[in-house]
Amino acid sequence: MNIHYISEQNSILNHFLAQIRDVSVQKDSMRFRKNIERIGEIMAYELSKELTYKNIDVQTPLGIKHTTAIAENIVLCSILRAGLALHQGFMNFFDDAENGFVSAYRHHYKNDDDFEILVEYKATPTFTDKTLIMIDPMLATGQSLVAVLNKLLEDHNPKEIHIAVVIAVPEGIQYLKDHLPSNCHLWVAALDDKLNEKNYILPGLGDAGDLAYGNKL
Template sequence: MTVHYLSENNSILNHFVAQLRDVGVQGDRMRFRQNLHRIGEVMAYEISKNLHYAPAAVTTPLGVKETAFIADEVVVCSILRAGLALHEGLLSFFDGAENGFVSAYRHHPNNDDYFEIVAEYMAVPNLTGKTLILADPMLATGFSAEAVYKKLAEKFTPAQVHLAVVIAAPEGVAYLQEHLPDSVHLWVASLDSHLNEKKYIVPGLGDAGDLAYGVKL
């Protein structure tokens, strides 16, 4: 797996991520969603550098310009629910993309810290031969990303897979490097310190889904 750390060089991306983390800003859900949306746009631009392009001629009012258009068939797929705002940001750049949605959540069968990842609902187009962009704001253990990837791979064979995450823990990155194919690209907006005993990212930002859409039962 190829890992791209986008925060290694300072850019407006780091500004957006800083606002996501700030407890003084997080109370504004609309602003939290908007920052996820804007991060999705930045990540879409970076991912676009790894796509395939076809030459094209564009007629202008004064002549013809030889240029290029994206040749890949792109599918943006988010892991519900936290991935929705990030999904919209990606989609604002890949505006002709198809869309998919997969649910994944931590299930605590014993009502303690032990959990299993359950990937159930899936609504996706045919992904075979296409460029799949999976969106999930938080990469903690890597179990959710692996579960969703394997669920999709049971039915489809994408030509390319790009996993876009905002905050990642080193443990999750290492896990995916071990369990996902070398052909997968992982895009990380910001790499954090570690996971705590409950497998939450430190310093992280909290529960992205709750901050974006309200606390769930």
């Protein structure tokens, strides 16, 4: 797996990452969503450097400019509901991309800390021979991403897979390495320490979906 750690070099990205973690800033859900969206834009820009481009000629008012444009068909796919704000950031940059949405959640079947991942809804275009960008803010155990990708790959064969996450831990990264094709790209905005006994990211930021859209039942 090709792993890209975006925040290793200081940039405005780290400013936004600090704000989404700050408990005093998290009280403003609109600001939280906007910062996640901004992070998505930065990640989309960094990811765009790995895409394939073609030469084009552009007619300007005064002549012809030889330049380049993205040569790939891109499908953005996010995991509901936490991925929506991050998805918007990617949409702001990849404005010609098609879009897909999938649900996945932890089902605590024994009402304790044990869980399984249930994937119950998907609405996606075909992405066979296209570039698939999977979007999910938090990479904790990695089980949700693997379950979703396995479900999607039953019907589609993408040319390339990119996975974009805001915060990840080593355990989740290792799980992806063990269960996904080696030619996948993983884009990580911030690498955190570990999972706690409930499989939540430490220090993390809490539940991204709740912070963006309110508490769920």
